[in-house]
Amino acid sequence: METPIVSRRTVWSAAGLLAVAFLAFMAFSGQLRESKQFVKFVPAGVLTEVPADIDRVEIATGAARWAFVRRSGSGWQSVADGRPVAASLAGHLDDSLKFMHASAPIRVMERAEWLPLGLREFGLDPPGYRATLYRGDTAVLEAEFGAPNPQKVLQYMKLGGRDQLYLMSRSVGQQWEETLREVSRR
Numbered sequence: 001m002e003t004p005i006v007s008r009r010t011v012w013s014a015a016g017l018l019a020v021a022f023l024a025f026m027a028f029s030g031q032l033r034e035s036k037q038f039v040k041f042v043p044a045g046v047l048t049e050v051p052a053d054i055d056r057v058e059i060a061t062g063a064a065r066w067a068f069v070r071r072s073g074s075g076w077q078s079v080a081d082g083r084p085v086a087a088s089l090a091g092h093l094d095d096s097l098k099f100m101h102a103s104a105p106i107r108v109m110e111r112a113e114w115l116p117l118g119l120r121e122f123g124l125d126p127p128g129y130r131a132t133l134y135r136g137d138t139a140v141l142e143a144e145f146g147a148p149n150p151q152k153v154l155q156y157m158k159l160g161g162r163d164q165l166y167l168m169s170r171s172v173g174q175q176w177e178e179t180l181r182e183v184s185r186r
Contacts, residue, residue, distance in 0.1 A: 044104035051097035056134035111163040122156040123147025
């Protein structure tokens with residue numbers, strides 16, 4: 001009894017036709033298959049507004065204070081002289097806002113937890129620096145940055161008008177510190 005033998009050419013032709021059919025289906029449906037291994041980005045940071053909506057930033061350290069406004073079409077400008085800021089400073093401002101929007105607190109300490117120690121223990125009395133973010137004339141967030149944790153991977157932060165103390169990824173504060181270094185060079 002003879003069994004039909006399928007040639008390699010027939011198998012490759014069939015595989016090629018299936019691949020072309022799959023590509024045609026994807027092209028006509030307009031969608032790629034969703035991969036279940038990818039996680040969709042959901043902002044979990046303390047800044048709930050979209051970073052592009054923030055149009056004024058004030059940064060203060062001790063006696064020094066800087067303010068910047070974002071003008072549509074011309075980017076970030078210094079409030080002091082009205083001139084556009086350097087591209088590197090504009091990048092640091094944008095990155096700082098994005099980190100505040102995307103980075104969730106690692107831990108939130110309620111007032112009862114931190115009050116017995118006081119804010120000085122966390123480098124927040126007084127804070128190392130403060131960033132106040134505005135949308136229009138409304139301050140939407142004031143963040144005070146304190147000391148890093150002993151391992152130097154997290155940093156304490158307190159938000160204006162809230163009793164909680166936040167333990168944030170150190171990278172959030174580092175973005176603001178890069179901004180401060182940049183404005184100090186001006």
